[in-house]
Every structure is written in structure tokens, then in C-alpha cells.
Amino acid sequence: MTSRLPDGYFRSPTVARVQDHLDGGTDNYTSDRDFTHDLFAAAPWLPASVRVNRAHGPRVLNCLTREYNIDQVIDLGCGLPHDDNRYLPDEVRRMVYVDSDPGVEAHARMALAERHGTASLRADLEDMPALLAAGPIARLDHGRPIGVLLHDVLPWISDETAHTALAALRSWLPPGSVLSVTHATTDTAPKAMASLTRLYAKAGIGFRPRSGQQIRDLLRSWTPLEADGPVTTASWRHPSRLHPHWDPSHAYAILASPGDRTS
Numbered sequence: 238m239t240s241r242l243p244d245g246y247f248r249s250p251t252v253a254r255v256q257d258h259l260d261g262g263t264d265n266y267t268s269d270r271d272f273t274h275d276l277f278a279a280a281p282w283l284p285a286s287v288r289v290n291r292a293h294g295p296r297v298l299n300c301l302t303r304e305y306n307i308d309q310v311i312d313l314g315c316g317l318p319h320d321d322n323r324y325l326p327d328e329v330r331r332m333v334y335v336d337s338d339p340g341v342e343a344h345a346r347m348a349l350a351e352r353h354g355t356a357s358l359r360a361d362l363e364d365m366p367a368l369l370a371a372g373p374i375a376r377l378d379h380g381r382p383i384g385v386l387l388h389d390v391l392p393w394i395s396d397e398t399a400h401t402a403l404a405a406l407r408s409w410l411p412p413g414s415v416l417s418v419t420h421a422t423t424d425t426a427p428k429a430m431a432s433l434t435r436l437y438a439k440a441g442i443g444f445r446p447r448s449g450q451q452i453r454d455l456l457r458s459w460t461p462l463e464a465d466g467p468v469t470t471a472s473w474r475h476p477s478r479l480h481p482h483w484d485p486s487h488a489y490a491i492l493a494s495p496g497d498r499t500s
């Protein structure tokens with residue numbers, strides 16, 4: 238795919254730029270800021286939730302490198318550059334940033350994929366054969382485990398695409414690979430999530446926060462790597478689970494392995 242921005246790209250909000258504005262970034266436009274204003278009115282915890290999700294990235298990268306000896310990672314739906322997705326432990330030798338948003342690719346090429354061993358790619362989870370065959374991904378060492386970050390991306394794609402993409406990924410990943418997912422949930426703030434879903438729909442963006450059970454169903458072929466099941470993102474590896482009242486995640490964090498691919 239080329240990185241030419243489509244006509245009208247700046248006139249309507251995009252998920253990546255809205256996230257950027259919610260986290261105090263500057264890579265956003267009037268359309269994103271106006272829209273974010275409405276989102277914030279419906280869910281005042283949204284900036285804190287975005288912050289928790291973004292801060293999860295470095296924690297997972299440290300875990301993948303140090304506990305699972307993974308040194309090649311794909312950040313699927315990486316979003317616009319920010320301090321947390323710029324973080325790369327020294328142990329990571331190859332990193333591929335992937336996003337379907339052409340504006341993200343342009344920024345990622347300049348501000349994320351600037352280090353030796355990193356690359357950025359515009360590709361869509363709707364077309365996994367093309368995504369997995371693209372140069373930077375095809376050039377990863379398929380004889381060794383690969384880490385995949387899928388942080389706050391599944392809520393933006395349909396059940397069908399999510400199932401297809403996860404199945405393609407699972408059969409493609411080498412043994413020992415690890416998938417990290419974060420996913421917005423309807424379990425903790427159902428009314429606000431319903432309002433956000435309606436607002437996004439008006440802007441032409443499908444937002445699908447899912448229940449814990451629906452998220453488990455999406456990942457049912459994968460082997461969970463942590464015994465205590467999905468925990469909220471802020472509670473992940475926290476010494477004690479946060480009381481829901483103090484937990485701004487409104488999302489779950491899961492680590493899973495592709496497991497036995499004969500099943």
C-alpha cells in the first residue's frame with residue numbers, strides 16, 4: 238500500500254488521532270478534537286483509560302523479552318507515536334509497527350521505525366494473507382518465537398474479521414510465540430460504553446467493546462498464559478486487583494500462546 242492520504246482524511250475523526258488527543262498529543266485536527274469533546278462528555282474516564290492502555294505496552298514488552306526470550310515483535314494497530322510505543326527494550330532486535338491508517342504509517346516511519354531493526358507497514362487486519370506476506374513481516378525469523386501486541390485494536394473490527402485475523406495469526410506464529418491483547422469491555426461501564434458506541438457510529442466508526450465472555454470466545458483457540466484469567470489492564474500483574482471504583486481501565490489484558498495448532 239502507498240502512504241498517500243485519502244481525500245478528506247483530516248475532515249473526519251480517525252481512531253488513532255482521537256486516541257492521540259485523549260492522551261494529550263498534538264497529531265490531531267479539529268475534527269478529532271470536536272469529536273473527542275463529545276466522547277469525553279459521555280465517558281470522563283476515557284483519557285485515564287487510554288493512558289492505562291498505552292502504559293501497558295512497555296510492561297508487556299519487558300515481559301515478552303525477559304520471561305519468554307522473545308526478541309522480535311509485531312505491534313499490530315500500533316497507533317500514532319507516543320512515549321510508550323516508542324519504548325523498545327534493548328533485547329528487541331526486530332520490531333514491525335503495523336497500522337491500516339495511512340497517517341499512522343507516515344508518522345510511524347519517521348518516529349517509530351527509526352531504530353535499526355525496526356520497520357513500519359501499512360496493512361489491514363481485514364487482509365491477513367497480504368499482511369503476513371508483506372516484506373517486514375515475511376523477513377522475521379520464522380524459526381523463533383514472535384511476540385504480537387494487539388492492544389486496543391480488536392474493538393475496532395467486526396467479530397468476523399477478528400475471528401479470521403486471530404485464526405490466521407495463530408496458524409502462522411512459530412511455537413513459543415506470545416500474543417498480548419487489550420480489549421475494551423462492557424463489563425464495567427456498560428452505559429458509557431453504549432454511549433461511546435453510538436457516538437462512534439455517528440462518526441462512521443465501528444466501536445465494539447465486548448464482555449469478558451465475548452473476549453474469551455474470540456480467543457478460545459488460544460492458550461491463556463496466566464492462570465487467573467482476564468484481568469483489567471491496570472490490574473495486570475498488580476499485587477492486588479484494583480477495586481472497580483478506582484480502576485480506569487474499562488478493558489481487559491490477556492497474554493496467550495498459539496498452543497497446539499493441530500486442534
Ligand SMILES: C[S@@+](CC[C@H](N)C(=O)[O-])C[C@H]1O[C@@H](n2cnc3c(N)ncnc32)[C@H](O)[C@@H]1O
Binds near residue numbers: 253314
Ligand atoms: C485505539 S488505537 C490503539 C493504538 C495502540 N495499539 C495502543 O494501544 O495505544 C487502534 C489502532 O488500530 C488501528 N486499526 C483499526 N482497525 C485496524 C485494522 N483493520 N487493521 C490494522 N489496524 C487497525 C487504528 O488505525 C488505530 O491506530
